[in-house]
Amino acid sequence: MADSWVIMVTAQTPTNIAVIKYWGKRDEKLILPVNDSISVTLDPAHLCTTTTVAVSPSFAQDRMWLNGKEISLSGGRYQNCLREIRARACDVEDKERGIKISKKDWEKLHVHIASYNNFPTAAGLASSAAGFACLVFALAKLMNAKEDNSELSAIARQGSGSACRSLFGGFVKWKMGKVEDGSDSLAVQVVDEKHWDDLVIIIAVVSSRQKETSSTTGMRETVETSLLLQHRAKEIVPKRIVQMEESIKNRNFASFAHLTCADSNQFHAVCMDTCPPIFYMNDTSHRIISCVEKWNRSVGTPQVAYTFDAGPNAVLIAHNRKAAAQLLQKLLFYFPPNSDTELNSYVLGDKSILKDAGIEDLKDVEALPPPPEIKDAPRYKGDVSYFICTRPGQGPVLLSDESQALLSPETGLPK
């Protein structure tokens, strides 16, 4: 009976999207970047990872299940995170159940980890960022590590670079750091999610049949072959980081949008300057950019910013709900769903934006007028898989309700 207990912690961690991009490592092993980056955390209500970590003397080895399927923990990135958190473990006591784990016990105890994304994995929606952030956050709580979220971010960074930015809500800066051991390469919050709460985010998940270069491989090849990357990292990004922090603090949307779009485009420019060149955006991505650029220009002041990560999906940040509703109308005009798709499964997340846009069913989509800023606007049915409406959101939280745990409190195995 003594070794049949299971102690569990469940946490939820958001994903994030960079508005000043991270592309290129100066240290592959420690995952240290060539420049600072800034991201916005996405509302976990729509895009997050939930992770339950459990410890029990009955566990024979560390094991992990991702979206219900067991995966190997032998990869260096998982091992880094597990090792670093174990090294920071402290005494844990559950007086009620008479369980005591001392600091040194953690070296011998094994953990079970179950993780679940509330959004399609492998759709290019930064699932590894939310995943590693959640893993590190949950393990730290389980093992009673005393480190604050910035310190934890430096550990999550060793799982996946951009994961460090998912340890906070709102807008987050990953400081590249200077020291060799990487201990100062960590995330800090720029402002929390309440600071600029009229922003609305619409993600267009773009259909693609091209196999993409992984960001790990891509950024290594860029560092090795692009003659533009170092100039970007050393001369351009440092100034942009200062300007971006200013824009966010002052809620200056025009400046924010300009910097966000320019930095996304420059990131894709250095990808193209790589040998062989890397193309993450496709014709649909280009058309979404064109739609936003033409609209912004026709209005005179930016209504929407766009940014693209290592894939064709567009992340569109609207100034406010009104701009978001107009944006959604335009997007649905250009990219109506295939005829066998229901509106309800085509626009996901915060559906109130759809209501604001006056769209209740597919007939309303059919009847949308062409955006006046483009002549003879064509429609590209089926080129977008679906949209997700969301907003800036909070950082990691613990879920105390045991019903939300992904592991059984008796067996420590997936429910």
Place this chain on the structure above:
Amino acid sequence: MADSWVIMVTAQTPTNIAVIKYWGKRDEKLILPVNDSISVTLDPAHLCTTTTVAVSPSFAQDRMWLNGKEISLSGGRYQNCLREIRARACDVEDKERGIKISKKDWEKLHVHIASYNNFPTAAGLASSAAGFACLVFALAKLMNAKEDNSELSAIARQGSGSACRSLFGGFVKWKMGKVEDGSDSLAVQVVDEKHWDDLVIIIAVVSSRQKETSSTTGMRETVETSLLLQHRAKEIVPKRIVQMEESIKNRNFASFAHLTCADSNQFHAVCMDTCPPIFYMNDTSHRIISCVEKWNRSVGTPQVAYTFDAGPNAVLIAHNRKAAAQLLQKLLFYFPPNSDTELNSYVLGDKSILKDAGIEDLKDVEALPPPPEIKDAPRYKGDVSYFICTRPGQGPVLLSDESQALLSPETGLPK
């Protein structure tokens, strides 16, 4: 009768494609570039402009016909070329016909110009380069200007920057120059067309429904907004120019291919770094690059170089006829013609490459095996409009056969 004579000259001038790109002017009016560029001249048998220029005391004004349609000469670019050549005009005498034009007469005499491209205009095949080169070359001959082709290139440059490189065959360097009046911004021949005569060039004219940004507008916006362009122009291109000249002189195809591809990609990278971003390549362009990159890698040494100008068309330079035949097989596998297209109108130019590739009709195209270097290779029927097979070629020539003139020797009007 005295003023009814017409004197004419007909010239033929090739088009050219840059292997180190010209993108960005330091002087908009004089068309002075921010960096040197190097091009290969394409065989005029497949891609050239023919221009007839005529002078007669009976002409009331300067007039021009392009591909049979009269166009206005009032644009600054035409006026620049006409003014500069007139300023260099010399005495002309036709003893047989008893005609004498003295140097100062040229100021009062008007010219008729008829120009014809032997390839589709507006397909993004640098028709303005061949056109302005031919205009300047033909006018210079008509007016007995003593300037050599390099000096004439500095005039053609004021019509269209890249036109200056069409004054020579083989490989040509446009030296950016230093002096303010632009007189040292001109073209020189690197090697003639016989120096490296086993190269074969295949152009894929890519179907596109996107309206493209003109190169004049595009490069102005890049100069104004890209933070990467100056670094490219000042730090990267000067070194590449030296390496490219070396590669060409030594017929080092591996180095030539590496530099050509890298510089094309970097040009498109600075376009993407422009605000708003400029996308000249589309998904088909990306697929052609991927096809070449994968093949080159699978062989171990480059077989083919690719380069793209301000549009989606690919210019593919194969190491030799054997590589060209293999390339054409691969291209026709990925991009077969639409079923209503005949092979004869789908592969234009030097059709002997088609024969080398063992392809006689559409059934042979259908039966092509998938390139082994790509798994589950898909076919993109109709994504390429047509191919042109050609090679490096000679510079401008005079056509003495009057039957090739585009203007009537009696009326000075289009035949």
